[in-house]
Amino acid sequence: MKRYADVRRRRVRAGLLLLAMLGIGQAAAWATNAPAPAVNSGATAWMLTSTALVLLMVPGLAMFYGGLVRTKNVLGTMMHSFSAMAIMGVLWVVCGYAMSFGKSACGGWCGWDWNYFLMRGIDEKVMPSGVPEYVFAMFQGKFAIITPALIAGAFAERVRFRTYCVFIALWGLLVYNPLCHWVWAPDGFLFNMGASGAIDFAGGTVVHVSSGVSGLVLALFLGARRGYPASAIQPNNLVMTLSGAGLLWVGWFGFNAGSSVASDLLTAQALTATQAAAASGALTWMLIEALHQGKATSLGVASGILAGLVAVTPAAGVVQPFGALCLGAAAALACFTAIQMKTRMGYDDSLDAFGVHGVGGIVGSLLLTFFIRKSWMAAAAAKTGAGAWGVFDQLKVQVAAVGIAVCYAAAVTCILAFVLDRVLGLRLEKEDEMSGMDHCLHGEQAYGMLNLG
Amino acid sequence: MRMITAIIQPSQLDRVREALIAAEITRITVMRVSGHGRQIGEEMYRGQKVVPSLLPKVQLSIAVNDAFVDITVDTIIQAARTDTGAVGDGKIFISPLEECIRIRTGERGGGAI
Numbered sequence: 001m002k003r004y005a006d007v008r009r010r011r012v013r014a015g016l017l018l019l020a021m022l023g024i025g026q027a028a029a030w031a032t033n034a035p036a037p038a039v040n041s042g043a044t045a046w047m048l049t050s051t052a053l054v055l056l057m058v059p060g061l062a063m064f065y066g067g068l069v070r071t072k073n074v075l076g077t078m079m080h081s082f083s084a085m086a087i088m089g090v091l092w093v094v095c096g097y098a099m100s101f102g103k104s105a106c107g108g109w110c111g112w113d114w115n116y117f118l119m120r121g122i123d124e125k126v127m128p129s130g131v132p133e134y135v136f137a138m139f140q141g142k143f144a145i146i147t148p149a150l151i152a153g154a155f156a157e158r159v160r161f162r163t164y165c166v167f168i169a170l171w172g173l174l175v176y177n178p179l180c181h182w183v184w185a186p187d188g189f190l191f192n193m194g195a196s197g198a199i200d201f202a203g204g205t206v207v208h209v210s211s212g213v214s215g216l217v218l219a220l221f222l223g224a225r226r227g228y229p230a231s232a233i234q235p236n237n238l239v240m241t242l243s244g245a246g247l248l249w250v251g252w253f254g255f256n257a258g259s260s261v262a263s264d265l266l267t268a269q270a271l272t273a274t275q276a277a278a279a280s281g282a283l284t285w286m287l288i289e290a291l292h293q294g295k296a297t298s299l300g301v302a303s304g305i306l307a308g309l310v311a312v313t314p315a316a317g318v319v320q321p322f323g324a325l326c327l328g329a330a331a332a333l334a335c336f337t338a339i340q341m342k343t344r345m346g347y348d349d350s351l352d353a354f355g356v357h358g359v360g361g362i363v364g365s366l367l368l369t370f371f372i373r374k375s376w377m378a379a380a381a382a383k384t385g386a387g388a389w390g391v392f393d394q395l396k397v398q399v400a401a402v403g404i405a406v407c408y409a410a411a412v413t414c415i416l417a418f419v420l421d422r423v424l425g426l427r428l429e430k431e432d433e434m435s436g437m438d439h440c441l442h443g444e445q446a447y448g449m450l451n452l453g
Numbered sequence: 454m455r456m457i458t459a460i461i462q463p464s465q466l467d468r469v470r471e472a473l474i475a476a477e478i479t480r481i482t483v484m485r486v487s488g489h490g491r492q493i494g495e496e497m498y499r500g501q502k503v504v505p506s507l508l509p510k511v512q513l514s515i516a517v518n519d520a521f522v523d524i525t526v527d528t529i530i531q532a533a534r535t536d537t538g539a540v541g542d543g544k545i546f547i548s549p550l551e552e553c554i555r556i557r558t559g560e561r562g563g564g565a566i
Contacts, residue, residue, distance in 0.1 A: 072463075434471075435464035445463070445509055 040130025043263040047135045050258025053251045054142035058085050058149060060247030064302070065153055065351050067241030072436025073157045074236060074446040080152035083165055085145050088172050092141035093119055099177035100140065104187045110178045111185050129261055139258060140180070147176050147207045153351035154215025155222050157233075158433055161441045163424040167416060171214065175412050179206050179405060190401050195380035195389040198401035199372070201270065202259035204314025204365040205405040212358020213406050214413040216349060221417045222427050224348035226434065238298055245302035249278055252309045256316035270316035273324035274309065280328030281308020288336050306356050307335040311364030315371070323371025330367055331360045365402050369395040454550040454563055455522050459513040460488065461533040461543040466511050472532035473515075478525050480566065482514040491540060510543065516550055518563045 062081035069077045088096070095117060102113030115121025116137075125133040148168035152159075182188040183200050190198045190205075200206060225233065235241060257271040285304025286296040308328030312319070315327055335352075338359040342349055349355055369391055381389040420426055432440040439445070461469060466483070473481065487507035495502050517525055526545055534542050555565040 072467075431468075434467040436467075439464040 036124065036126045037128055037130055039126055039132060040263075043129060043261075044131050044135060046263035046267065047131050047139055047258060047261065050254035051135065051139045051142060053254025054139065054146070054258065055085075057248050057251035057255065058082075058142075058146050060244045060251055061146065061149055063240045063244030064248060064306075065156065065244075067237040067239065067244065068235045068299075068351050069156050070233060070436070071236040071446060072438055074438060075444050076161070076437025076441055077152070077156055079161065079442065080156075080164060081149040083161075084149040084152075084168055087165055087169050088145040088148060089141065091169060091172055092137075092144050096141065096144050096172065096177055097137045099173070100144075100180040101137075101185050102181075104181070104185070108182075108187075108189055111181045111187075127261075131261060136261060139261075140184075143203055143207055143255075144172060144176055144180070147203075147211050148172060150207070150211035150353055150357055151215045151218065153353035153357075154219040154349045156350040157225050157437065158222060158428050160425060160428055161437075163420050163426050166424060167420055167426075170416055170420075171413065174416070175210060175214065175409050176206070179210055179408065182404075183401070190404065193400060194394065194397035195384045196376070198397050199318055199368060199394070200314045200365065200401065201317040202256045202313045204310070204361045205401050208310050208313060208357040208361030209365065209402055209405045210409040212354040212356075212361055213409045215353030216347075216358060217410050217413045218417055219349045219354070220347055221414070221421075224346075225350065226430065228348045229343070229346065235299070242298055242302055245305050249305055249309065252278070252313075256309075256313060260317060266317055269320075272321055273312050273316045273319050276321045276324035277308040277312030277315075277328035277331075278305050279308070280325040281305055281311070281332040282328075284308075284329040284332035285336060288332065292336075303335065303339075303352070303356060304332045307331040307360045310357055310360030311367070313361070314365045315368035318373060318376050319368055319371040320373050323368070323373075326371060327364055327367055331363050334363045335359050362402055362406075366395065366398050369398055454553055454566065455517055455519060456548045456550045457513075457515045457517060457522065457525055457529075458546040458548070459515070459529050459533065459543065460486065460510050460545075461513065461529070462535060462541060463509055463511045465533045465535060465542075469513065469529055469532040472528045473525070476524055476528045478515060478517070478521065478528065480515065484512045484514070486510050486512045490544070508541070516553055516566050518566055522547065 058081050062078040065081070066074045066078040097119055098113050098116035099110045102111030102116050104110075105112040113121075119134070119137055122133040122137065127133050127136060148171055151168075151171070152164070182190040183198060183206050185191060190200075198205070227233070252274055253271055256274040257267045260266040260270050282301050282304040285300045285307065289296045289300040308331055311327045311331030312324050315323070319327065335356050338355045339352055342352070342355055372391070372394065377389060377391075377394075380394070381387055383389075417426060428437070428440070459469075463485070470481070470483075473479070486509075488510050489508045495504055497503075513529070515525055526547070529545060552561060553563070553565045554561050
């Protein structure tokens with residue numbers, strides 16, 4: 001009880017500070033008056049659709065994860081995704097977009113633009129691509145929503161809801177927004193590294209590597225679930241998991257193809273690569289399981305789909321279908337191995353946030369270097385003064401980007417974990433973990449049984 | 454031989470199961486059921502206080518030899534009580550068990566439990 005009063009006082013003070021900043025910002029902000037380019041309704045229509053598709057991925061993720069936990073924790077697990085939609089959705093509008101895509105501030109650590117605060121200066125802004133800036137901002141906001149929801153997979157069934165909400169808000173502000181700025185803002189330092197920037201078409205580093213690594217840190221920090229690995233923890237609803245995987249696959253077309261911020265050739269290339277990699281990942285995982293344990297499993301197919309999609313996320317716009325097939329297969333192999341190793345090492349990354357997203361993201365971000373289409377490499381070579389840009393030059397850039405993402409995400413997550421555990425308490429009490437999140441945190445029951453009559 | 458039927462709060466299931474296993478009672482069947490006694494409970498549903506007609510419960514069926522009845526009952530009572538005891542904690546019924554047969558081997562009687 002005392003702790004919560006402390007937190008409330010702190011929140012009130014933070015709210016007052018925010019109001020003060022708002023007042024100062026009001027005086028400083030002014031809207032640009034440049035003539036607006038015409039709206040490209042084809043591109044805008046696709047971007048609107050992509051935005052919706054990516055948002056659909058979040059309930060899809062909720063279903064995927066929800067089906068994998070025990071019945072007593074289904075709603076609690078799905079709440080991790082839905083509350084991310086609520087919290088990150090609001091934060092993005094208030095300051096997320098500004099921090100990610102505003103002009104570099106704080107030495108380039110993040111961006112800032114008072115016009116983007118509350119997205120108030122872009123009411124009539126159309127970007128040079130012919131897409132209204134609202135659409136772009138909302139599209140990017142969906143990425144900010146799904147990333148923390150991915151982390152939740154690592155600490156399923158054992159985290160407090162209130163602390164989780166505070167954690168994702170802070171993680172979004174301190175990890176996602178800066179990382180997004182470094183990789184995708186035109187003045188971000190990873191965007192400008194090397195000849196043509198670090199390649200991260202739709203968020204291999206920004207979304208998957210960062211969330212995977214953060215998940216791993218938290219899984220190690222919190223410790224395993226009660227009874228793991230001695231007692232078997234079975235999925236409660238693989239039908240829901242598979243349905244979720246399907247929604248994720250379809251939604252990923254918005255995730256990857258939409259990251260072209262256009263409706264043109266690049267979009268087509270990204271869509272093709274996405275499909276090829278997903279199918280390849282699924283097939284490879286099926287074959288690996290059939291060879292390794294005699295039976296292909298539905299969970300394996302779902303994992304393979306995800307592994308392929310994660311690996312092609314950084315690569316969708318720069319690889320050709322053959323490269324995509326290879327990436328999907330390589331990711332399936334790497335993630336399968338990672339999960340085997342996890343069992344051997346004994347840590348409880350419950351839903352394989354690191355095993356699939358972390359490992360898949362790293363594999364994709366690095367391996368894509370060997371499959372980049374020639375025209376991209378030629379364009380990059382033209383940009384450098386020397387007129388030459390080789391695969392290994394780009395590989396160095398990729399390694400740097402992945403390394404920076406891993407170290408930064410891990411470090412900040414570590415600090416957040418320690419601080420939040422001290423202030424609010426991160427892990428569920430033993431009794432609550434046994435009773436189940438649905439009952440203790442939400443007072444609800446997932447599946448029927450209330451209306452037998 | 455006796456059949457012990459215990460109806461408990463679903464949130465206590467894990468506690469009861471762990472306690473039984475610790476007391477070496479390991480043969481158990483668990484069902485999800487609905488019911489109520491005097492506890493009719495109140496829930497908030499879409500902003501309104503409502504009284505549900507049936508409440509979700511968990512039913513355990515444990516077949517035991519006479520010597521194990523007391524330990525089983527005591528273990529269940531201990532683990533199934535919420536806090537210091539609340540309406541809705543559940544009930545235990547003990548009925549005589551006529552016969553017990555192991556399907557795998559066909560053996561009958563107390564040894565088959």
